[in-house]
Structures are given as structure tokens and as C-alpha cells.
Amino acid sequence: xxxxxxxxxxxxxxxxxxxxxxxxxxxxxxxxxxxxxxxxxxxxxxxxxxxxxxxxxxxxxxxxxxxxxxxxxxxxxxxxxxxxxxxxxxxxxxxxxxxxxxxxxxxxxxxxxxxxxxxxxxxxxxxxxxxxxxxxxxxxxxxxxxxxxxxxxxxxxxxxxxxxxxxxxxxxxxxxxxxxxxxxxxxxxxxxxxxxxxxxxxxxxxxxxxxxxxxxxxxxxxxxxxxxxxxxxxxxxxxxxxxxxxxxxxxxxxxxxxxxxxxxxxxxxxxxxxxxxxxxxxxxxxxxxxxxxxxxxxxxxxxxxxxxxxxxxxxxxxxxxxxxxxxxxxxxxxxxxxxxxxxxxxxxxxxxxxxxxxxxxxxxxxxxxxxxxxxxxxxxxxxxxxxxxxxxxxxxxxxxxxxxxxxxxxxxxxxxxxxxxxxxxxxxxxxxxxxxxxxxxxxxxxxxxxxxxxxxxxxxxxxxxxxxxxxxxxxxxxxxxxxxxxxxxxxxxxxxxxxx
Numbered sequence: 001x002x003x004x005x006x007x008x009x010x011x012x013x014x015x016x017x018x019x020x021x022x023x024x025x026x027x028x029x030x031x032x033x034x035x036x037x038x039x040x041x042x043x044x045x046x047x048x049x050x051x052x053x054x055x056x057x058x059x060x061x062x063x064x065x066x067x068x069x070x071x072x073x074x075x076x077x078x079x080x081x082x083x084x085x086x087x088x089x090x091x092x093x094x095x096x097x098x099x100x101x102x103x104x105x106x107x108x109x110x111x112x113x114x115x116x117x118x119x120x121x122x123x124x125x126x127x128x129x130x131x132x133x134x135x136x137x138x139x140x141x142x143x144x145x146x147x148x149x150x151x152x153x154x155x156x157x158x159x160x161x162x163x164x165x166x167x168x169x170x171x172x173x174x175x176x177x178x179x180x181x182x183x184x185x186x187x188x189x190x191x192x193x194x195x196x197x198x199x200x201x202x203x204x205x206x207x208x209x210x211x212x213x214x215x216x217x218x219x220x221x222x223x224x225x226x227x228x229x230x231x232x233x234x235x236x237x238x239x240x241x242x243x244x245x246x247x248x249x250x251x252x253x254x255x256x257x258x259x260x261x262x263x264x265x266x267x268x269x270x271x272x273x274x275x276x277x278x279x280x281x282x283x284x285x286x287x288x289x290x291x292x293x294x295x296x297x298x299x300x301x302x303x304x305x306x307x308x309x310x311x312x313x314x315x316x317x318x319x320x321x322x323x324x325x326x327x328x329x330x331x332x333x334x335x336x337x338x339x340x341x342x343x344x345x346x347x348x349x350x351x352x353x354x355x356x357x358x359x360x361x362x363x364x365x366x367x368x369x370x371x372x373x374x375x376x377x378x379x380x381x382x383x384x385x386x387x388x389x390x391x392x393x394x395x396x397x398x399x400x401x402x403x404x405x406x407x408x409x410x411x412x413x414x415x416x417x418x419x420x421x422x423x424x425x426x427x428x429x430x431x432x433x434x435x436x437x438x439x440x441x442x443x444x445x446x447x448x449x450x451x452x453x454x455x456x457x458x459x460x461x462x463x464x465x466x467x468x469x470x471x472x473x474x475x476x477x478x479x480x481x482x483x484x485x486x487x488x489x490x491x492x493x494x495x496x497x498x499x500x
Contacts (some may be wrong), residue, residue: 002085002094004237008166009159010078011184012176019121019136019156020179026171027125034120034133039063043112043190044091047145050102054230057190058099058108060087064118071095072188073233078169097336101232104341111145112193123172130161131168141193149197155184210418213367214360217260218351220415224253225347232335235283238328247283250276252411253347259371259412265355272350275343282334286327288446293320295447299471309464315454364419369500372416372427375409376497379434383490391483396445399483403438406431416500423499430496437482437489444479448472 022031041061045051051058055074061067069085069092085092091108099108117138123131134156141151158172173183186192210216227249234242254276257269296316300308334340354360359367382402389395410431417424455468 002083002092005082005084005162006075007072007080007082007159008078008164008169009157010169010173011186011188012156012158012181013184014136014154014156014181019119019134020176020181022121022123022134022172022175025123025175027168028123028131029126030124030128032122032124034122037064037118037120039114039116039118041114041116042110042144043114044108045111046103046106047109049111049146049194050106051099052111052190052194054102055187055191056099056102057188058091058095059190060091062087069095071098073098077187097236097332098233100336100341101229101344104344109145111143112190112197113142113144114189114193115140115142116189131164132161132172133159134172135159137189139189139193141189141197143193143197147197147199151193151196153192153196155189156181210364212361213364213419214263214354214356216364216368216419217256217263217360217415218354219418221253221256221347222351224249224256225344225351228253228347229344236332236335243283243287243331247280247287250280250283251407252414254280255408255411256415259375259408260368260415262359262367262371263357264360265357268355269350272343272346275339275346279334279340279343282331286331289320292443292446292450293317295443296450296471299447299474300467302474303467303470307467307470309466310458311463312458312467315458319450319454364416368412368416368419369497372409372412372420372424372500373497375405375412376427379405379409380494383486386483387487387490391480395483396441396479399438399486400442400445403435403442406435406438410435420500423497427496427500430493434489434493437485441479441482444475444482447475448479451475 022028039061040063041059043057043059045058057070057072059070061070066084068087071083072080073083074080083095083098085095096103096108119136121134123134125131136154136156138154139152143149156176158169158176160166160169184192186195210219228246231242231246231249235246254273257264257266257273257276261269293316297313300312300316379402382398382405386395386398386402389398410428413420413424413427413431417428451468451472455465455472458468459465
């Protein structure tokens with residue numbers, strides 16, 4: 001079984017003088033010599049180094065106290081999640097799955113061998129508890145794929161002890177800098193080894209700033225594509241909010257393809273949008289029910305105990321868990337499916353070779369503002385329609401459609417923020433407020449539908465359905481309050497695109 005560890009560390013350049021005296025670091029009572037370890041690590045990647053490009057490292061290492069397979073996923077500067085698995089000849093399946101969104105149907109090959117002689121010190125406090133491990137690593141790198149270069153260097157690595165306070169690393173940093181030691185210019189050993197063994201003419205160059213309307217739209221699409229790929233391992237590890245975040249990125253992509261039909265040919269992008277809709281649906285299959293169950297439970301908690309007739313809480317819980325059982329397995333199956341991996345390839349191809357239309361080459365302000373305003377006008381039409389309808393199903397549908405168009409306008413404005421500036425930023429905020437208001441109404445619609453279904457099941461079982469009716473009435477009142485607030489809210493924002 002793989003285990004996960006949060007790694008917080010800093011790297012420094014080193015010379016022949018070795019490790020400075022660290023006994024003067026605040027909080028350090030003892031510096032223990034832990035000896036020298038011989039480490040031998042082979043790093044794996046695709047032939048085009050997709051993992052390295054994402055600051056992900058995958059290695060098989062022998063020697064030291066944690067021999068095995070190590071996958072390191074970036075979290076923040078100097079912070080990575082390290083997933084460890086026992087030694088084996090091939091990459092363990094559970095680790096291979098975590099890089100599948102990048103590797104896809106490609107092959108993983110050995111790209112670099114790093115052999116390090118690690119001289120280790122452990123910093124401890126007055127109670128004998130470890131604060132950090134400090135090592136001086138003499139590294140020898142050998143390129144195994146894409147060249148035959150070698151490199152050698154020495155570095156100092158300071159890794160925070162498990163559960164330690166990251167502020168302690170600042171104290172060590174202050175002492176090292178005072179001794180003339182400077183931070184490393186490379187975030188990892190592999191990054192440095194690749195940089196020093198890659199011919200200069202093959203080194204990648206940074207992309208330029210967006211200039212045209214097409215540049216801005218593609219930059220936004222690229223960011224959402226990257227978010228999906230980056231969130232894939234988190235979804236597989238069941239990290240908090242990861243499924244919701246991936247679903248939002250998927251919706252942003254699909255919405256942008258629809259909003260900017262003057263920039264990208266929709267004859268090409270509409271089929272991609274259909275696949276994004278499928279993925280968003282799969283990601284939301286379990287989450288929507290979970291959120292609705294939380295809403296119903298919270299509303300039920302507000303009801304006096306003497307008005308709760310029958311096993312209402314148990315029935316809501318059973319309804320919620322029915323679909324949840326096996327949902328995670330289904331989602332993991334989706335992420336391993338050829339359809340999902342093909343969609344990622346299609347998104348890559350779309351961004352690499354976009355079906356640009358004539359407007360894509362124009363200045364962004366006019367093209368993007370026009371698209372945003374067009375989306376906003378659709379929202380306005382649906383809001384007006386809803387206001388003219390009597391309460392009931394038709395009004396519910398109009399409000400729901402207005403909510404969907406509101407999200408589309410919000411995402412279009414997000415894409416336009418770099419070009420349109422503060423007016424677009426303000427519109428994003430305004431649309432988020434409207435989206436929340438309309439979302440409360442839609443949640444009420446779905447809650448009432450579910451309560452009617454639960455009531456029918458309870459009635460068939462011979463149970464009292466009074467409480468379901470009470471909850472239904474409360475949800476109906478919530479919806480009516482939203483409908484009452486909507487005219488004033490809309491009148492306050494109906495000119496929200498005036499500054500674009």
C-alpha cells in the first residue's frame with residue numbers, strides 16, 4: 001500500500017566548506033550526526049518529459065531509510081506530497097494511476113540516474129524532539145534518455161520534521177545565509193540534472209504574453225485544461241474539494257467554447273463541449289446528491305422534535321447513501337477510461353492547433369467585450385421572462401436557465417479580465433452574486449422534487465408523511481423569497497456591462 005507524506009524542505013548551494021555550524025539556530029539544543037547514506041535513484045518520465053514539466057518527480061530509489069518508489073506532487077513552493085510504495089521492478093499500479101492524466105497511453109522510461117552521498121544531521125529541541133533533517137548531498141547525475149550528459153554538484157537540503165512548524169525553516173535559513181550559503185536555483189535535484197544535461201538549443205522557451213483576442217481565449221482554455229490535469233491525482237486520492245474543483249474547470253472550458261464562437265470555430269469545438277458536458281456530469285453524479293442531502297438534513301434540524309413524524313432522518317440518509325455506494329469506484333473507472341484520456345488528448349490538440357476564426361487575430365478588448373455583453377443579454381432576457389411568469393414550473397425553468405447563462409457570462413468575463421481589466425473583474429463579482437441567488441432557488445426546486453419522492457416512498461411503506469410536507473413548505477417559502485428579491489437585485493445590476 002502506498003503512503004503519503006507532506007514534505008516541506010529548502011535547498012541550498014554548497015561548496016567545499018560543507019555544512020555551517022547550526023548550534024546557534026534558535027530552538028536547537030542538539031545537532032546529531034546520523035552518518036552517511038549512499039542513495040541510488042532512477043527517475044522516470046515520458047519521452048517528452050511531461051512529468052518534469054509539471055514539477056512532478058517519479059523515482060525508484062535504493063539506500064537510505066525510505067527505499068522504494070516515490071512520487072512527488074507539487075503543493076506550493078518548497079512543499080510537496082510524497083507518495084511512497086515498496087520496491088518492485090515496475091511502477092506500482094496505484095502510483096501509475098496518479099500520473100495517468102499526464103502519461104495517458106504513453107510509456108514511462110528511465111530518464112535520469114542520480115547517485116548521492118548524503119551526510120545527515122538531525123536538529124533536535126530541548127526535549128529531544130526532531131525539528132529538521134539537514135543533509136549535505138554530493139550528487140552525480142547520469143542522463144539515461146534523450147542524451148548522454150553527466151553532471152556533479154553538492155547541495156544542502158533542509159527538510160522539516162513531520163508535523164513541524166514551517167517557521168523553523170526561516171530560522172535555519174537565516175543562519176545559513178549569515179554563513180554565506182545561498183538558496184539553490186533549482187527546485188529539485190532532477191530539475192537541476194535535466195537542466196545541466198539538456199543541450200542549450202533544445203531548452204524550452206517561455207510563452208509570450210497574450211496579445212490578440214485569440215491569445216486571451218486560448219490562455220484561459222489552457223489554464224482550465226491544466227487545472228483538470230493537475231486535479232486528477234487529487235481526485236484519485238479523494239482530496240477535499242478536488243471533485244468540485246475539477247468539475248468547475250470542466251464547466252469553464254465548455255462555457256468558454258460556447259461564448260467565444262467568433263474566436264474558435266464551433267463546428268470543431270461543439271463536439272468537444274459535448275464530451276466536457278459528459279465529464280462534468282460524471283464528476284457531479286455523487287456530489288449533487290451529497291449537497292442536497294446536507295441541505296435536507298440542515299432544514300430538518302431546524303424542525304421542532306415534536307413535528308418530526310416517522311424515520312425521516314433515516315430515510316434521507318438511506319436515499320443519500322444509495323447512490324454513494326460504489327460511486328467512487330465508478331469515478332475512478334471514468335478517470336481510467338479511454339474516453340476520458342481521449343478527451344484530454346483532444347484538449348491538448350485544440351490548444352496546440354486551435355480552429356481560429358477571423359476575429360481571433362483582432363484586438364481583444366472589442367472582441368471579448370462583445371462576447372461578454374452577448375451572454376449578459378441572454379441572462380437579461382431570461383430574467384425578464386421569469387419575472388413575467390406566474391410562480392410554477394415554467395418560472396422555475398426560466399430561473400434555472402438564467403442561472404446557467406449567468407455562470408457562462410461570469411466565465412466569459414473571467415477569460416476577459418486580463419484584457420478588459422477592472423470592469424470585467426467587477427462583472428465577475430456581480431455575476432457570482434446573481435449565480436448564488438439563482439442557485440438558492442434551484443436548490444429549493446431540487447429539494448422539493450426529492451421530498452415529494454421520499455414522501456411517496458414513505459406513504460407506500462405506511463409511514464406518516466407530515467414532516468415531508470412541512471419540509472416541502474419551507475423549501476417553497478425559500479424559493480418565493482428568492483423570487484421576491486430578484487427584481488430589486490436585477491434592477492441593481494442590469495447595467496453591469498456598461499463599463500466594458
